[in-house]
Amino acid sequence: MDVAKLAGVSRQVAGSVLNGAMGNNSRASEATVQRITQAAEQLNYKPNLAAMRLRGRRAHLYGLLVASAGDPLRAMLVQQLDVEAAKHECQMLIANTLLEEGKAYPNRFDGRVEEFAHRGVDGILCAVHAWHRCDRAGLIKAQPNTVFYDDPNIPGAACVVPDIAGAVRKSVAYLVGKGRRRIALVTMSRTLPWHLERVKGYKAELAAQGLPFDRSLLLVAEEIGMQPLDDSGSDTSLDYPAELPQVVIDRLIVDAKADAVICHDDFLAAFLLRRLRAKGLAVPKDVAVVGYLDHALDSFTDPPLTTVNPQYHLAAENMVRMLERLIQNEPLSRSERTVRVEPKLVTRESA
Amino acid sequence: MDVAKLAGVSRQVAGSVLNGAMGNNSRASEATVQRITQAAEQLNYKPNLAAMRLRGRRAHLYGLLVASAGDPLRAMLVQQLDVEAAKHECQMLIANTLLEEGKAYPNRFDGRVEEFAHRGVDGILCAVHAWHRCDRAGLIKAQPNTVFYDDPNIPGAACVVPDIAGAVRKSVAYLVGKGRRRIALVTMSRTLPWHLERVKGYKAELAAQGLPFDRSLLLVAEEIGMQPLDDSGSDTSLDYPAELPQVVIDRLIVDAKADAVICHDDFLAAFLLRRLRAKGLAVPKDVAVVGYLDHALDSFTDPPLTTVNPQYHLAAENMVRMLERLIQNEPLSRSERTVRVEPKLVTRESA
């Protein structure tokens, strides 16, 4: 170590000062510390990460699992996670779990977790969509320092979730403020937590606004024979039941006289907008439409889509903060283990 | 090393067999190799990467530079690069160079290159958009094993580029096949290579189809006082000159009687579609519209947008292949250093 020579001290002393070895009790006088620090700066000294790891220091490396990094929804989270990792002076490995192109998308989840373990990451950020089946319990076992985006429903697991009920509440409140009184909600599943949350938020805000809950304004796609997304296809969220927009128009707008529709996500909202125009219904004049996700497509629908942004930067901030706490073995209380991120309404012209 | 014990050989012999140390001349008999391999499998032996690196073996790690991983355009490339890296048994670090949120986006390019160097990556994949100013020459100097997406215009640099002239040729040929005869082209810059390529492909295919080149059908935004993208704003490609779609309609469709418009990218195409509808012009009946990029928004425009897909999976395959050649010190001839990827026409309803 040239730094030691330049500063006129032994390698060990220099090491203890520069790399904070031996805990915090640095073993050198003020002046020596100064000399060493200066020498290091002068020589642009960077400790060898491989050697540090070999001696058991942490890698300052996170692993990020994502079904497909190309998914425009996750991409924003990937970016924000890197931003946060950089703040903690860590780097991030990225790993798609759906590796193949072509028709088949075998899930390489377990294999990629092993790769991360082999590389010696300090912890794992798992942003694989909830609807992909994979061994999340096994992941936690292999790497206890794991934080999920979306609740994996595993006792003790740390996760960050968007406040989906809050998203619907904000949508309802906004629409009421715009004078809408017959606000409809479309969800996909009768049983999945994500959808139950939506209904919960919907009812809560209607009540808060003094509006009645009208069952005819609630459309659950699964109840009319349409299946929610599962693991079978690719990762795209485009595989909507093609008939759903028409059903929304028939049941909610024509039959139930809805003057606003809160869609389960932006994709449905975008399809609905197109269908509404084809039917000669004006948005937002005849009916207002609100989405969820704030997808890149929203500025290009006609009219541009009012939606709710899941605030990925806040999610990322919380995920990395939690991960660092896990890495440093700080205990997380039950309530700290699930962080709810408040989404934000983004108003455009559709509502 | 327990494997050696189980197989009844010394640590070194086991090492030479398992990790391919000492070049290829493994120093053990058939039977011994068998025993060692079996023992390793049984104990699920994985060599310690940190130790290997400390002894100078490669890290099996790529660094990926991207302006913003959240950019839906780059996200697909990120995904495909990971797929290819995995095929080469490498992992990929990701680093945004535009780190901040808020208004300011200071470019951390150099810092992130240093981080990669410090981590000891084998090579770097640089997918930072061409219009971002950053020290690409310095990158190559710091890490000669670098492959770019988009041509950095540095002598000797290895890069993969989409065949943008070919993309325009395919668009023109397709439109001619659909009976269009007055095909217009919109590009942004008068001088940037990317735009010159477009014009080149446009003229070449018109000639090939026996159609005349009509200068009134070519609109260069810069020539009418609109600036192409630069590094000043965020990374979004949404910052179009808002008037451009109207100018396209006035000059190309009304004045020059174009029956088809090839747009510089999907964003312009999407804005144009909306404007055309507002003006009561039918697409594709009155005028056909073709984009470029195959962005996720294209299925949601009305009508869905015919476009050209840059084939990121092929680009990724070539980038990683080239990077591996650089890492293994294989010489790349001048012509091998620039790989052109043939894009693919994706037909939807707009043309």
Next chain:
DNA sequence: CTGAAAGCGCTTACAG
């Protein structure tokens, strides 16, 4: 053909 030793650059005990 096989084994013992040195060393990569650190950290962490232990000795002066």
Next chain:
DNA sequence: CTGAAAGCGCTTACAG
């Protein structure tokens, strides 16, 4: 308070 030594798990020379 400071220095010399051992060792993390490998690879690579060198010796038997």
